Amino acid sequence: TQPTPVYKRVLLKASGEALMGEQGFGIDVTVADRMAGDIAEVRAMGVQVGVVVGGGNIFRGVAVASKGGDRVTGDHMGMLATVINALALATSLRKLGVDCEVLSAISMPEICQSFSQRAALHHLERGKVVIFAGGTGNPFFTTDSAAALRGAEIGAQAILKGTQVDGIYSADPKKDPTATRFDTLTHEEVLQKGLAVMDVAAVALARENSIPIIVFSIHEKGAFAKIVAGEVRGTIVKD
């Protein structure tokens, strides 16, 4: 029997780094397949799922800017990287028989559909997993901001941010053994304490639209479904 979900529609943010597994670069298909399995599980619970994918495993705009190149071009490269990841995740989902659609913030009709709120809602209501590619479509933003933006646009009841660690800590738990995990925080506290969980623009947008953010470990198999079933395993940021 399926656990009963506490959400009808959620937005999952998966960083590009999560997709590269142990490789240090690019896409580890085994990891993409596992992530697709986690999404399939949530989809099977009757929950509508939107996914924003990052691109950091392939390219970040700052890499160009830090070597004297043009930041905007760098960010264009980063946004294209998110499209590659979106296609990889869609491929993994289709292997599992999960119907999905990639919607890109940057039009490339030969490859995928262009994003519009209407298209996104249309597919979600028909039970398709919607993968949002291309970030916000603008340089100087991140895919975290894209997650908050798309979350607001589709009326997601929660943004689930999958990270390398299982929640928000008082300090980086990989560097500081005294770091403690928060169970709950408000958006305001995240901003005031300068907790590096999502960038400021993303947290501010989520706060303005009263969307809770749940931070959890993307590497824990089945964690996505458990959170959607109301079992909190991470940190929840809400008003």
Ligand code: UDP
């Ligand atoms: N990017 C951008 N605008 C956006 C989203 C992303 O310019 O709205 C670019 C930016 O260069 C960023 C890269 O795409 O570094 C990859 O996205 P991000 O760093 O958010 O990926 P993640 O850290 O989640 O893997």
